[in-house]
Amino acid sequence: MTETPRRKAVILVSGGMDSAVTTAIAREQGYAVYALSVAYGQRHDSELVASERVARMLGVAEHKVVHVDLRTIGGSALTADIAVPLDATAAHDDAHIPVTYVPARNTIMLSIALGWAEVLGASDIWCGVNAVDYSGYPDCRPAFIAAFERLANLATKAGVEGAQLRIHAPLMRMSKADIAREGHRLGVDFAQTVSCYQADADGRACGHCDACRLRADGFRAAGLPDPTRYV
Numbered sequence: 287m288t289e290t291p292r293r294k295a296v297i298l299v300s301g302g303m304d305s306a307v308t309t310a311i312a313r314e315q316g317y318a319v320y321a322l323s324v325a326y327g328q329r330h331d332s333e334l335v336a337s338e339r340v341a342r343m344l345g346v347a348e349h350k351v352v353h354v355d356l357r358t359i360g361g362s363a364l365t366a367d368i369a370v371p372l373d374a375t376a377a378h379d380d381a382h383i384p385v386t387y388v389p390a391r392n393t394i395m396l397s398i399a400l401g402w403a404e405v406l407g408a409s410d411i412w413c414g415v416n417a418v419d420y421s422g423y424p425d426c427r428p429a430f431i432a433a434f435e436r437l438a439n440l441a442t443k444a445g446v447e448g449a450q451l452r453i454h455a456p457l458m459r460m461s462k463a464d465i466a467r468e469g470h471r472l473g474v475d476f477a478q479t480v481s482c483y484q485a486d487a488d489g490r491a492c493g494h495c496d497a498c499r500l501r502a503d504g505f506r507a508a509g510l511p512d513p514t515r516y517v
Contacts, residue, residue, distance in 0.1 A: 294404075295312050295319055302333060307474055322420055330480070335489065362387060411438070466505050
């Protein structure tokens with residue numbers, strides 16, 4: 287009997303815990319995963335090494351790394367010589383967009399994913415954005431994902447010809463604790479992931495930035511051990 291080909295999905299894989307869980311969810315749902323990582327000039331490039339580990343760990347069909355140098359425009363603590371806020375200064379509220387926001391990052395990454403999906407003949411793009419326990423970035427909100435999905439169907443040959451391109455953000459309404467529990471259920475080895483905004487060359491976390499705080503709080507609230515390696 288001929289095996290039915292699995293649906294293809296392009297998934298943005300940063301090397302962090304959110305994208306690892308997103309990938310695991312897509313695989314559980316039967317997708318053949320094409321992992322896309324973007325080297326955008328981020329200061330924490332050890333996450334790109336982590337993305338390779340995550341791709342191997344979760345058995346993706348292909349892992350592609352695309353280079354887009356956002357340091358040429360800067361504007362973020364992750365792409366310019368601006369200090370990453372630590373400890374108390376890393377706190378944020380809904381009215382404040384932190385300096386770790388990278389201008390247009392998710393728009394650019396999803397656009398690249400859209401292009402690859404069209405080449406692959408894939409109708410599904412997945413990303414790990416979250417609007418509950420996150421850093422207040424405007425491109426992590428449900429309205430942004432919905433708007434980009436509309437754009438995808440308007441701006442592509444595939445969409446115009448009726449492919450019905452979909453942007454999946456399965457973690458959107460989940461807390462970091464929920465994400466940690468879901469990853470645990472799916473067998474994700476979080477020790478292979480890197481979330482820190484300023485991880486060292488070996489992928490060890492600082493333990494003081496917003497990303498580290500959210501990650502540690504998530505494992506604590508989930509009642510799970512934190513496998514993060516700290517400096």
